[in-house]
Amino acid sequence: MVKLNKIYTRTGDAGTTALVSGPRRDKHDLRVDAYGTVDETNSTVGLARLHTSSIPKLDNMLARIQNDLFDLGADLANPQVEENPELPPLRIVDAQVERLETEIDQLNAELEPLRSFVLPGGTPAAAALHLARTVSRRAERLMVELSRRESLGAPALKYINRLSDFFFVAARHANDGGRADVLWVPGKNR
Numbered sequence: 001m002v003k004l005n006k007i008y009t010r011t012g013d014a015g016t017t018a019l020v021s022g023p024r025r026d027k028h029d030l031r032v033d034a035y036g037t038v039d040e041t042n043s044t045v046g047l048a049r050l051h052t053s054s055i056p057k058l059d060n061m062l063a064r065i066q067n068d069l070f071d072l073g074a075d076l077a078n079p080q081v082e083e084n085p086e087l088p089p090l091r092i093v094d095a096q097v098e099r100l101e102t103e104i105d106q107l108n109a110e111l112e113p114l115r116s117f118v119l120p121g122g123t124p125a126a127a128a129l130h131l132a133r134t135v136s137r138r139a140e141r142l143m144v145e146l147s148r149r150e151s152l153g154a155p156a157l158k159y160i161n162r163l164s165d166f167f168f169v170a171a172r173h174a175n176d177g178g179r180a181d182v183l184w185v186p187g188k189n190r
Helices: 030-049 056-076 094-109 124-147 154-174
Strands: 016-018 024-026
Touching: 030 056, 030 124, 056 094, 056 124, 056 154, 094 154, 124 154
Parallel strands: none
Antiparallel strands: 016 024
16 A cells, blocks of 8 residues: 655655665656656546546546556556565556457447548547547657666556557547547648
8 A cells, every 4th residue: 555645755856766666767767757658648548537527438448547557657667677476566467458458449349430540639538538649659659668678568568559549449439439530631731
């Protein structure tokens, strides 16, 4: 259980932060940037949920994703080293990826077929979900770069990759099943 009594500690005043396992890293470190961008993704989901209360099925999915994003942040904030089996660190697991895939398939089955690329917009919920999609893609790029330098679990990389797909399908779902999608018209303004 997490217990936070004091919010500021002054330990980061010199530009470093502590990872879960204890070592300090610069605040501009790639690992810190990756989990910070996952946190930013979570915040965009919170904004999207301001517009999804009238879509309970989708809102419940987003609530689960917000919790998963905290799990992902914890995973990233704790580098993979030799782990104590009695106190295993929190890691994203394949079951979380599989649930996300199932939910993508459920939502996608209800959508109008795509006739063009979709521009971010439509309903407020869809616009917010498109923002979540682009921020999660940035988190994914950072995580992939980090995985080229340090060990990351395969489920974490799969999860962040599926997440932007989920947000795309969810945005279309929030756009009246795709009927209110804003479609790209190539060369329209030439």
